[in-house]
Amino acid sequence: MKSLACAVSLCLLINTIGNAAARSKSSKMPTQPIKLYYLPPSPPCRAVMMTAKVLGIDLDLVLTNIMEGAHMTPEYLKMNPQHTIPTMDDSGFILWESRAIMSYLVNAYGRDDSLYPKNPRLRAIVDQRLNFDLGTLYVRYAGLYVPILFRGEEYNEENAEKLNEALGWLNTFLDGRAFVAGENLTIADISIIVTMTNLDAFGYDFSEHENLTKWFERTKKALEPYGYNDIDVAGAQMLASFLKKE
Ligand SMILES: N[C@@H](CCC(=O)N[C@@H](CS)C(=O)NCC(=O)O)C(=O)O
Known part of the structure; x- marks a missing residue:
């Protein structure tokens, strides 16, 4: 009888721990949307x-x-x-x-830190890629396409060269890596892919950059369950439709 009571209280304890674990996972979620x-x-x-x-x-x-x-x-x-x-x-x-x-x-x-690692060196590489994206890649993409999309200007070869140079650097960062900051998908991949999705939708040919082309396919697949088509491709196509009006 005593051992039955022990077993029951052990079960209750395990359940409590289980519920607490479940709560602590869900308590990571925002309380309000x-x-x-x-x-x-x-x-x-x-x-x-x-x-x-x-x-x-x-x-x-x-x-x-x-x-x-x-x-x-x-x-x-x-x-x-x-x-x-x-x-x-x-x-x-x-x-x-x-x-x-x-x-x-x-x-x-985040339930874990894989998208943005806590390890200082791993995080530093993600930060470097994010800063490269903010300060170089996106700037050069915008340098070429903002005048075409929103001001009706012509394709500018000099700006295209600058963008291509940045894509070449990104291609080199990807040497021996599956994703831009290492072996796992991080927020740097998600930040960078939106520019690549735009380029793809605009018909920009970046196939000379082999690592980048493979990464693009790999990252598209990784993000397909998370709205890649509905959010990213759909948005890029809206921008591409501005291009076609020109
Ligand atoms: N670096 C910013 C860029 C934000 C940005 O410039 N967004 C554009 C739309 S894509 C915007 O809000 N434009 C209106 C404005 O700047 O007044 C970010 O990554 O959030």
């Missing part, structure tokens, strides 16, 4: 949305049409004086800059 001010074709918005999907976070998406000035209202400027999308509101904690939002989401809600 995280708002994301966004527009579907916006590349940095797409990167944040895919990151949230990988983390299993349901976002409360707030359509913010920057073409119609929705980002210039007094309310929006109070929240983000820089008037950019994406902007995140996590129960009153406001953040913009897509890469900062992605890092925050993993730090706050």
